[in-house]
Structures are given as structure tokens and as C-alpha cells.
Amino acid sequence: MAKPSRSKARYPQPGIKLANNAVRELTVAQAKRLTNKTPSDANAWVQLGVAYIRVNQHAEAIEPFQRAVNLKEGAADIHAWLAAAYQGSGEFLLAKESAQHTLTLDECNVRALMILAMIDQDNHLSASALKWLEKAENYEPENADVLHAKARALFGLNRYEEAEIILEDLTCRYPKNLGYWNELGVVQRELGELEASANSFYQSIKYGDSPTPFSNLITGFHYDPAKKQSDIAAVCREWQQRYGVQNPLPRPVPDDLSPTRKLRIGLFSDGFRQHPVGNMIIAALESTHPEEMEFYFYSTNVSSDAITKRFRKLASHWQVIKYLDDAAFNQQVRDDKIDILFDLAGHNAGTRSKAISMQPAPLIVKWVGGLINTTGVEAIDYLISDHIETPEGEDKHYTEKLIRLPDDYIVYSQPVYMPNIGPLPAISNEFITLGCFNNPTKLNAQLLSEWATLMHQLPNSRLFLKGKPYTSESFCERIYTLMESLEIERERVLLEGPANHCELLNSYNRVDIALDPWPYSGGLSTCEALLMGVPAVTLPGPTFAGRHSASHLINADMAELVVSSWDEYRERVIELASDTDSLSTIRNSLRQVLLQSPMCDGRLFAKHFMLAMRAIWQRYCEDKAPAALTFN
Incomplete structure (x- = not known):
């Protein structure tokens, strides 16, 4: 599917939109003087509420907006400001009620539509959020804040290319906006575009003092097989130099220093x-x-x-x-x-x-x-x-x-809805299915090359990959093209999008052997494979991120599945695949082995x-x- 065309519209500079252009940029002190001077003027109380919001004091903004509402009940935008104050102070039900009331007064109120979208987005209701945002976009098609929020909703729906296009447009028009660059980097990282992602994070770092883009950069380094352990350690330590608070207040000292107290x-x-x-x-x-x-x-x-x-x-x-x-x-x-x-x-x-x-x-x-x-x-x-x-x-x-x-x-705490473990798929399929349900960002060309070599040694085997980015046709095409360049036909590669957790677990009934990624290994996904009777083979990576599976397997008494080289990785998988009777026995016993191990012993x-x-x-x-x- 071709990427949607990029709009050439020019977006207004993002920021706090002013209520009917009537809100000036006053300090809290200035706004307080205004309310003292004109206490019966609803706009004065709005000025005070907005002044509080500008300094992130949303709870303090509620009372001024309530005073303004009492003075001017039918003013939709004042209700929208009140909804914003409630949302920022964590009063989500009140925020939703105020925003919905705003829309009864003015169905075109973009601020209220944005608040309803953000509440839904925060609750992982991206489809509902997108509907609110599409309405807002109809009324203000060039509003950069609306488009930014729309990109986030699309990302939540795994519609990555559409989100990427919006963010690329926004970064072109506002090249010094750190938020747009950071969001673009997150989307690119999800699609495995690690170099482009790092460049976007560096752009974001250049234009602001928020530590979030640098934290995203640190995380991205752990997925990249080209990064050495020393490089990663250095960028981790750089965080403190850039963003650590200098001369913080002394740590609090407890009143009771009894070593045995609660x-x-x-x-x-x-x-x-x-x-x-x-x-x-x-x-x-x-x-x-x-x-x-x-x-x-x-x-x-x-x-x-x-x-x-x-x-x-x-x-x-x-x-x-x-x-x-x-x-x-x-x-x-x-x-x-x-x-x-x-x-x-x-x-x-x-x-x-x-x-x-x-x-x-x-x-x-x-x-x-x-x-x-x-x-x-x-x-x-x-x-x-x-x-x-x-x-x-x-x-x-x-x-x-x-x-x-x-x-x-x-x-590890197993879910209450554990699906039954089915028979070994290889018996009915007459071929081995290798699977990886890890975050696809953990895949890279070097890893897929090693897996392709393994698949050549297992004729007719299949590779089953499952995760959010496989909803992206361009991402899937990159995987298919790379595997074809390694002489693995695309018919041997099954790419499947996400599912609810129970369905995800049940999908392991279609996998014979799990392949752990490298250099960033699985963690929870490895536990879930074992829970479903699927042995996972891992080659530890150079950092803590690369050793999760090794720790879980060794502590579940499965140290033989932890290897020290790619040759040994392939040997272990082929050894498992060559004896389907033994693999079936492993499948039937693995869950019990896991649940009886220290890995699942909460009391211990x-x-x-x-x-x-x-x-x-x-x-x-x-x-x-x-x-x-x-x-x-």
C-alpha cells in the first residue's frame, strides 16, 4: 500500500490557544490583581485560571474557572478551560463531564474535543480518541496540536505510516519543536528504523531541555547490534551530565532510624x-x-x-x-x-x-x-x-x-486464563515452526541473517513472527525482502499482527521452538513461551537487556537452552527439531517445570x-x- 500523500498545508505554531483571543499572557500575580480589581468579570477569572495552567498548577486553576462559569454559565470555552484544569489535576471524570457539557454549548469547541481525545488515549482507547480528533480536525484542519494528537492516536492503533507522515510534516514546518521530533523518533524506532530514529531523537535533544528524548535515545541504543557495550554505558552516564539536577535538596532523613521497623x-x-x-x-x-x-x-x-x-x-x-x-x-x-x-x-x-x-x-x-x-x-x-x-x-x-x-x-506471575497446551504442530504440519513474539524492534538484519542460516539447515521450516508493527505493510515488506535476499522464500515467513493476551498465548500452539532475539533478548515473552510448552533458545547479549532470557531459563532449570555462539544456537535448535518425540515430551512437561521453579515462587x-x-x-x-x- 502506498503511503498517503503529504499535505502541503501550513500549520499554526503550537501553543496554548487563547479563548476567543481574549486571554493575555499574564503571570499568576498579575491575574490575581486583575480579579481583585474586577471580581465580577468572568474573563478576569479565566485569566487567572490560564495563568495557573501555564505554570502547571492545574488544581489551583479549578476554582478560578468555576468562578468564571458561575459568572458566565453559557460560555462554552470557559467550560472547556475548566475541563482542562480537571484533566491536568487528575480529575478525569469531572474533566470528561465538563468537556461533554462544553460540546452541548458549542459542538465545534476544539479544546473540549481534544480533552476527550486525550482522556480516551490515556485509557488506551485510541479508536475513540481518533474519532474526537477527526472532528476537531474538521473544524481546525491546520491546528498543529490536533494533528500531533492524531499522530499519537494513529500510533496507538498501529497505523504507523500515517502517524509518521503527520509527524514528518510537523517537523518540516516546526523544525525546532522537540515534541514532534521525539514522537517521530518513537514511531521510527517501532518500525525498526533505528538510524532514522536516533537522528530524530538527536534533533529533539538539540531543541529543548526535556530529558525524555535522551531517554528514548538510550533505549534505542540497546536494540542496535552495532553499538558496543562501552558506547551504551557512555550514553547512559551522559544522562546525568545533561539532565541531572545540580545541587538538589538534601535527602529527607526519617524520624525513626530503627533498623527493624516497618x-x-x-x-x-x-x-x-x-x-x-x-x-x-x-x-x-x-x-x-x-x-x-x-x-x-x-x-x-x-x-x-x-x-x-x-x-x-x-x-x-x-x-x-x-x-x-x-x-x-x-x-x-x-x-x-x-x-x-x-x-x-x-x-x-x-x-x-x-x-x-x-x-x-x-x-x-x-x-x-x-x-x-x-x-x-x-x-x-x-x-x-x-x-x-x-x-x-x-x-x-x-x-x-x-x-x-x-x-x-x-x-513470574502466570495469568489466570492459561490456554491448554496443544500437540506439537510439527507432527501435523510435517515441518518445524520457529517463532518469535517479541517486540519486532528487537529484530535486525544480523539477527535475521542468522535465523535464515538456521532455516536453510531446517529444510521446509517456517518462521512465525507476531507483534504490532506487522500491521504495517511496508514493515512487513522490508522483512520479506531481506529474507528473500537471504534465499528464504516469503511463503516460509508468517507475519501476524497483535492479539489480546489470551489469543497471543494460544498462538504458541502454532509454534514448535521459540527463537530469542539478539542483542536485546526477550523477558516476559520467554516466560510465556515456556508457559505454553515452547522451549526458547537464547544467545545472551552484551548488556542487562540481552540477558533476560538467560536468567529466566537458567533459573527455571533449562540452562541447556542458553548458548554461547551462533553456531551453538543453531545446533541447539536443530537438536530439538530433529527429535519430535522428545520435543513433544518437553512440550507436555515444560509448564509444570516452569511453575515449580524459583521463577514462579513468590514466597521464596x-x-x-x-x-x-x-x-x-x-x-x-x-x-x-x-x-x-x-x-x-
Whole structure:
């Protein structure tokens, strides 16, 4: 399918659109003086509300807009501003009600349509968001903010080329807008265009001081087989030099420094849901002793599912911080008197590295969630790992002190809806199906070349790849073309788009052997393959990101599936494929082996976790500096 044609329309410079051109750029102090002077003027209260929004004080903006509404009930745009204030302060139901009320007064109100779209987008309802945005675009076809939001909705619907075209247009027209460059880089990275993606992130970095594009650049480096470990470590450490807060406030000191008292643990993440974070920590936290620790959860995501409910059941405090800026989040953690704060985002979605560099807690620990390497954030004291993820000698690459747990660094929580394991597909197909359901960004030409060599050694074998970008015809064509250049016919390559989680798991019933990608390995996907009886073969990569599968397989007592070279990789796969009777036996037993291993033992992991937390707390109480800790 050809790319949609690029519009030549010129878009207005993005920014806060003014209500009927009547809102001036006043400071809060100036706007307050105006309301004191003319308290019965609705526009004066609007000026004050907008002044608060400009400095990200959305909660403070609510009352001025309410005063304005009371003075001028029928003014649609004032209701839209009130909706914006509610949204920015996390009052999503009130924001939705105000925006919908705005549309009863003025169905063309673009601000209200945008707010409804953003609320839907935040709840992963991209199709609904797109409908609101298409209406807004009808009324203001050249509004850059609408088009930017539309690109994000299209991205959420896996319509990558359409999103890419909009963002390319916006970056051409506003070449100094860091947000457009950053979003374009994200789309390009999803499509495996790593060089173009890095260039877009560098452009974004050039035109602003937001740390997000640099965090995206760091993540992208881990997918690139051309990057050396030293290159990646250097760019991680560069984050601190560029964005770390200089001379932050001293860390808070708890009133009670008893080494054995109950600890208040804070955790922030985008993934308190069906997500690698949710799947890999919930069983551990549920198994901790309530007299040992209590949990404060800070979610950078507003969506909710069955796993979210499990987290909320554990919570002494639950707060959505999506719309809190870094300074406000830093203050929130301090006000909550957190003893140990866990970063469960790293440089990935929901990143709060800037806030972390403000040192908001006595101790700060990195754990699952964007855990692919050192963060380079010097305020983080410890990083939870194991002996496989960080072998001896790796400490020099980390700014954090490593806590090596005795088993895996995570504990896998299997879903309640586990599909039945079907018979080995090779028996009825009469050929071997190799599968990889990892994020397709992890694929690269070097990896596919190795897989093609393997497929030549397994005549008539098939390669089954499944993931979001396979909805893109151009992305699929790149895969087909590359494999054909390696003399693998496209009929032997099955590319399939995403599915809901239960369907995804059931798709493993069409796979005989899972191939782990390189240099960025699988994590949750490897656990799910094993759960469905499919052995996964892995060659560890050079960083933490490349050793997830190795850790999971070794800790599930499947060390023979971890290899040290591409020759050995192919040998192991061919060995499995050459004996379908043995492969069938493995398939029928693998789930039980996994579930009975330390990988799935929440109580055992919680015991190690509590010992580790008590150890670092005791060091803190004794005024000892953080130090690497190893538990056997």
C-alpha cells in the first residue's frame, strides 16, 4: 500500500490557544490583581485560571474557572478551560463531564474535543480518541496540536505510516519543536528504523531541555547490534551530565532510624497492569509480610485491569501521577515520608529520572521496568539484579550498587486464563515452526541473517513472527525482502499482527521452538513461551537487556537452552527439531517445570526481597554508604 500523500498545508505554531483571543499572557500575580480589581468579570477569572495552567498548577486553576462559569454559565470555552484544569489535576471524570457539557454549548469547541481525545488515549482507547480528533480536525484542519494528537492516536492503533507522515510534516514546518521530533523518533524506532530514529531523537535533544528524548535515545541504543557495550554505558552516564539536577535538596532523613521497623516502600511505574512490570513483581509483593513493609504506589498510567486491582489491594496509598511534574512528584514522595523509593520505569514509558535526580527519598532502588542497563542516574543507590543478568566484573558499568539475588531478579506471575497446551504442530504440519513474539524492534538484519542460516539447515521450516508493527505493510515488506535476499522464500515467513493476551498465548500452539532475539533478548515473552510448552533458545547479549532470557531459563532449570555462539544456537535448535518425540515430551512437561521453579515462587522471592531491603536499610541506619550486596 502506498503511503498517503503529504499535505502541503501550513500549520499554526503550537501553543496554548487563547479563548476567543481574549486571554493575555499574564503571570499568576498579575491575574490575581486583575480579579481583585474586577471580581465580577468572568474573563478576569479565566485569566487567572490560564495563568495557573501555564505554570502547571492545574488544581489551583479549578476554582478560578468555576468562578468564571458561575459568572458566565453559557460560555462554552470557559467550560472547556475548566475541563482542562480537571484533566491536568487528575480529575478525569469531572474533566470528561465538563468537556461533554462544553460540546452541548458549542459542538465545534476544539479544546473540549481534544480533552476527550486525550482522556480516551490515556485509557488506551485510541479508536475513540481518533474519532474526537477527526472532528476537531474538521473544524481546525491546520491546528498543529490536533494533528500531533492524531499522530499519537494513529500510533496507538498501529497505523504507523500515517502517524509518521503527520509527524514528518510537523517537523518540516516546526523544525525546532522537540515534541514532534521525539514522537517521530518513537514511531521510527517501532518500525525498526533505528538510524532514522536516533537522528530524530538527536534533533529533539538539540531543541529543548526535556530529558525524555535522551531517554528514548538510550533505549534505542540497546536494540542496535552495532553499538558496543562501552558506547551504551557512555550514553547512559551522559544522562546525568545533561539532565541531572545540580545541587538538589538534601535527602529527607526519617524520624525513626530503627533498623527493624516497618518500612514504607514507594514504587512508581507505567506498568501496574498486564505488563512486564505487573507480571514480574505482583507475586513477590503479595507475598511480603505486612509487618515488614507497606506500599505506596505512584502510577504514571491511568488504565486499569485485573492486575491493577491486585496492586491496589496491597496499597496503603495509590496515586496517579501522570500529570504531576517532576518537582511536584519529588515533593509528594518527600511528603509521604517514603523510606525506599523504587524506580520501575528507567528510561522507558513513565520515566521520572529527573525527579529521581532530586533525591526525594533516603534510599532509591532500580528494579523491573526499563531495566536494561545502568540508568546513569547518580541518585539511584542500588539496582536489583542476579548472577546471570550481571556476571562478576559487570559492576564497573553501573553507577548503581548491584544487589545480586540468589535466583532470578523477578518472579513470574502466570495469568489466570492459561490456554491448554496443544500437540506439537510439527507432527501435523510435517515441518518445524520457529517463532518469535517479541517486540519486532528487537529484530535486525544480523539477527535475521542468522535465523535464515538456521532455516536453510531446517529444510521446509517456517518462521512465525507476531507483534504490532506487522500491521504495517511496508514493515512487513522490508522483512520479506531481506529474507528473500537471504534465499528464504516469503511463503516460509508468517507475519501476524497483535492479539489480546489470551489469543497471543494460544498462538504458541502454532509454534514448535521459540527463537530469542539478539542483542536485546526477550523477558516476559520467554516466560510465556515456556508457559505454553515452547522451549526458547537464547544467545545472551552484551548488556542487562540481552540477558533476560538467560536468567529466566537458567533459573527455571533449562540452562541447556542458553548458548554461547551462533553456531551453538543453531545446533541447539536443530537438536530439538530433529527429535519430535522428545520435543513433544518437553512440550507436555515444560509448564509444570516452569511453575515449580524459583521463577514462579513468590514466597521464596519475597523472602529474598525482604532480606535485601532490610540489609540496605540497616546499612543506611548505620550511616554506611551503599555497597554491592550478594545473596547466595
